[in-house]
Amino acid sequence: MSKMNDILLSSAEKQTLTEKIENKMKSNGYDALLVFGSSNITYLSGGIVFPYLDQKVVQPVALYICYKTGKRIIVCTNDLADIPKQLNWNGEVVIYNLNEQTPEASIAEVLKNYISSKVAIDENYMTAAQIKALKKSISGLVTVSGDQVFDDLKLLKTDAEIRLLEIACRMGDRGFISALNHSEGAALDALSYPLWEYAERFRVHVGEYGGSCVGNMVVVQGKDCKELYARCEPRAVLNETGFVRLEYSLHNSGYWITGSRTVYLGQTNEQAERAWKNNQTLKNIALKNLRTGVKSSEVYNAVKRSSEELNIPFWEGIDLGHGVGTREREAPFLAHYDDTLITEGMVIVLGVYTYGNDKELICNKDVYVVTNDVPRLLNWYKNWDDLYILYGTSARHG
């Protein structure tokens, strides 16, 4: 099998990751953990993914691990119980029924049979209602926040995690290219091409190339391109010459990346080309400064200085990038406020929002793994240094 089709963590890779986690937890004095956040469940379990947990389309799931006893339990409702088995979970699965007034109380009533000692919990995810239910069910429950340790662990990826993220990048780029290929046959002809279909073609092709799920999916053109997001009207079509931007996120087996790709609809012009070149200039300055031992804020500050020197304004409403992993947005943040040291093994999505001639926000994000040399590009599938022209008038070919 091609390594790019090997989309799951192997047993050995899971072992490496879970040992790393266990060592860190023990060194911080934590004997047990109990988490409810989807990102933490996937990370701390070594790759178990549940559907739509953040959006609450399914009932809550808990992961409990006790390093003293070796107990590893996933607690979920009956409909989800087959998922851990499908993903080769090596712990127990305990089913809870909705026997109490709320799902939170129902899961707490089951967890009380397993939790006795102090546990590290994810206070950034676990709801106040959930902890209230747990404290009611488990007398003497002692909890401490494990969030900082979980976040610290996630900062540096194992080789296997980097591999999964690299595969996600390839899925994303292939999905995006497919969206372009579908739309450029009809973008400018009388048939036109729906804006939703441009985004949807991205989504379905990510699936066809092996992706697990697409998250964010915003497509903007014309004056809407001046904003980060805008609503896609159901009947809108690609019909405004100028920049078109797609914001997206997707995951491969629980490992998320985010992206932003801008193309130009119709015949380009000198101003558009210059705007694109300016964008690349600032992005390359950020990339040049993305080196081990440098503070995250210094990457941002270097871009800001260059922006002033070169008179290339950029949108300062958001960071220039952030980590990715089992969440689509995690530390470090390439922003003025984050002094985290850039370190080998971090995986960071990088992109600068600069302006087109009509103040459109243009951006081209790529994902890099930090090495002790230059960062290694994980979005290597296609080079996006040149402005991509979306242009086509042929009859629709399917």
Next chain:
Amino acid sequence: MNNLEQEITKKITTIIDVNHLDVLIISDIYNIQYATNIKIPCAHAQSDLRMFALLKKNNNPIVVVPKCWENFVKESNHNVDVFAYSLQHDQLASAIKMVFKKCSSAKRFGSDDELISIKISEMIKKEIAALGSEHIACADDIMGARSTKTKTEIKHLKSIAMKTDHAINGYYHHLIADRSKSSMSISENLRIHSLERDIYLEGYNACSRGVIGNSISNIWSYAPKFGFAASDFTEIGDTIIADAMNNENGYWSNSTRIAIMSEEMSDEQEIAYRHLVELRKILCNSLRVGLRCCEVYQDVVEKATNLGIEIIDGHALGFNVGVSPMEGPFLSLGDQTILKKNMILILDGLVKYKSLFYRSRDTVLLDIDEVKVINDYKSWEEPYFALNTI
């Protein structure tokens, strides 16, 4: 304000009045959308970026958002006052600081903080205590308000429920028994056929998936590809179980329907599908305004068991739908909520027969003396049958 905004504002005002609140702080993403009609597409996933809404009687809602979302929110609803915080080392602290700057004179704070993270809940309570003010838990009030729908909400939910059923049927129309389909292709086409009917573009939980053949032995097959299903191919006679969740006007549908890759069912499929139809009938007959959810659950379980229908132990037989695809109350053993007029419920028909799970989800509107199915583009007394060949 449009009709929907007026109706929801009235409900929120009631919560404020009943609890004698000076201000209601809303933190849950779905509650914010309910109260302000503002929805950020990635808010659930990018949870370090926080949004809050502050509601005071006879005032425009105040919405506090990170700078990067400011303009989008302003464009989403011109009847809210938007305040943006710049991203700092601790985004949450920046957001909370701005929230309380806007309501520092309040003495009674309502909050839905039970529904959000412990960290945020504690910060809100700490700030209220620091002001010497009173914290009133309002999560149940808001969820209660959400559970019974207004006239416009019913209109939106009926529309999207029917469109989704139409979309599923629209896709099933392409099925030909002797032409194999992959589960992935079914997933894609369910979404495409939905989007063709003017539903809103959605990522994340806009679930559409087809599970086929013996893969229906797992309820969530093809892990971890829940968004897309997988390369599993139909054979003649296979069962297809199609899930579709769609959004229109901010309101969700949550539907599941069955197709058979043949013009007739096998004996096993006949029995399993008959169980689903019977379960639907039992559910619709048992649902009554004034009963508790747990009473309906117990009644249905008993009747289903008597008919030899194997339902899943502990699985809720239904739930509410609205600005989120699944919300309480749940038709479960533990839920004591009393059913009310104008609740819109998803009846989660799920039966097991010979190790396979068969599912069909109906959407019903609860009235005083009627339970009306609102997603019956076609009658689901029988599944969709594919043409044998053309």
